[in-house]
Amino acid sequence: QEKKTVAKPAEMVGALYAAFGNNHSRAVHAKGIILQGDFQPTAEAKKICMAFQYQKQTPVTIRFSDFTGIPNIADTTGLSNPRGFAMKFHGDGGITSDMIMHSFNGFPVGNTDDFVELLTDISKSGPDAPHPNLLEQFFGTHPIAKTFLTSQKPPTTSYATLSFFGVNSFKLTNAKGVSKYVRYQLIPVAGEHFLTPEELKMSGPDYLSAEIKDRINKGQIQFKLYAQLSAGDDKIRDPSIAWPDTRQRIMLGTLTIKKLSENTVQEDKSLKFNPNNLSPGVTIADQMLDDRARAYPISVKNRQ
Numbered sequence: 001q002e003k004k005t006v007a008k009p010a011e012m013v014g015a016l017y018a019a020f021g022n023n024h025s026r027a028v029h030a031k032g033i034i035l036q037g038d039f040q041p042t043a044e045a046k047k048i049c050m051a052f053q054y055q056k057q058t059p060v061t062i063r064f065s066d067f068t069g070i071p072n073i074a075d076t077t078g079l080s081n082p083r084g085f086a087m088k089f090h091g092d093g094g095i096t097s098d099m100i101m102h103s104f105n106g107f108p109v110g111n112t113d114d115f116v117e118l119l120t121d122i123s124k125s126g127p128d129a130p131h132p133n134l135l136e137q138f139f140g141t142h143p144i145a146k147t148f149l150t151s152q153k154p155p156t157t158s159y160a161t162l163s164f165f166g167v168n169s170f171k172l173t174n175a176k177g178v179s180k181y182v183r184y185q186l187i188p189v190a191g192e193h194f195l196t197p198e199e200l201k202m203s204g205p206d207y208l209s210a211e212i213k214d215r216i217n218k219g220q221i222q223f224k225l226y227a228q229l230s231a232g233d234d235k236i237r238d239p240s241i242a243w244p245d246t247r248q249r250i251m252l253g254t255l256t257i258k259k260l261s262e263n264t265v266q267e268d269k270s271l272k273f274n275p276n277n278l279s280p281g282v283t284i285a286d287q288m289l290d291d292r293a294r295a296y297p298i299s300v301k302n303r304q
């Protein structure tokens with residue numbers, strides 16, 4: 001029987017503010033850039049899911065971001081990993097559906113209460129805290145969290161050359177009523193590329209937004225979206241444990257990013273994603289998604 005989350009949504013957002021500051025911005029993934037494009041589904045996507053975005057080509061709005069709630073974090077610092085990716089599919093008649101991922105195949109902890117504890121421990125483990133500080137103690141009892149925070153990839157050369165992972169599980173249902181548990185993966189057509197230590201030294205604090213503006217002026221950017229299927233005893237409700245790479249993946253379609261969006265203060269404020277803004281055919285299959293669904297609107301409200 002699954003444990004119910006104890007932390008209230010406001011405490012989740014409060015723990016993010018405690019760790020990164022309340023900067024009147026997104027509580028996390030504060031620094032980002034918005035672009036526009038479209039999503040072209042494959043024939044296989046339609047076979048496993050009846051959601052509108054898998055029936056025909058749809059326009060999308062996407063936002064790439066750095067980690068933490070610090071709006072001016074340097075793209076070059078380790079703390080700006082994992083990077084974020086959020087996509088809004090725009091269906092007919094104004095309906096939308098959201099997908100939110102980050103650049104690490106996993107999460108530091110398996111449930112929301114442990115995440116709140118991790119954030120709280122980070123906020124209380126500043127340079128003046130005696131060792132072992134609370135964060136070091138947390139790592140002692142949560143080895144996966146230590147691996148997560150100490151094994152991030154080097155800074156990417158571009159938001160367009162990084163893979164993103166949905167981490168939490170969803171249930172996809174097709175028109176015949178057949179369901180499958182999946183996790184999303186977004187793989188760059190340009191391949192994954194990371195900065196060498198020399199390139200990193202030459203890069204400025206905003207190199208990622210400068211690079212993506214330059215790249216999109218020269219041409220389109222593409223990613224392939226996959227659904228990784230669960231099998232065997234894969235954990236559906238524990239985002240800290242990635243499913244094996246050997247699991248079957250269904251290609252859901254191609255994301256083509258075509259242009260930079262306005263990126264006005266107003267656009268960034270009004271753009272909001274929620275893990276439970278879904279279309280019929282897609283449902284949440286993980287307690288953490290329910291918890292996230294209640295936390296995101298609090299941050300959205302606070303940053304207006």
Ligand code: HEM
Nearest residue numbers: 012026027029063084085086101102112166167296299300
């Ligand atoms: C219990 C776990 C989590 C909590 C409490 C949480 C909370 C939040 C909050 C409060 C925001 C700001 C919303 C806004 O102001 O618009 C946010 C944004 C975001 N989160 Fe989470 N999150 C969690 C897990 C995750 C996971 C597992 C991922 C990735 C797989 C993720 C990726 C993102 C991204 C990419 C954004 C920025 C979306 C945008 O561009 O607007 N989060 N999260």
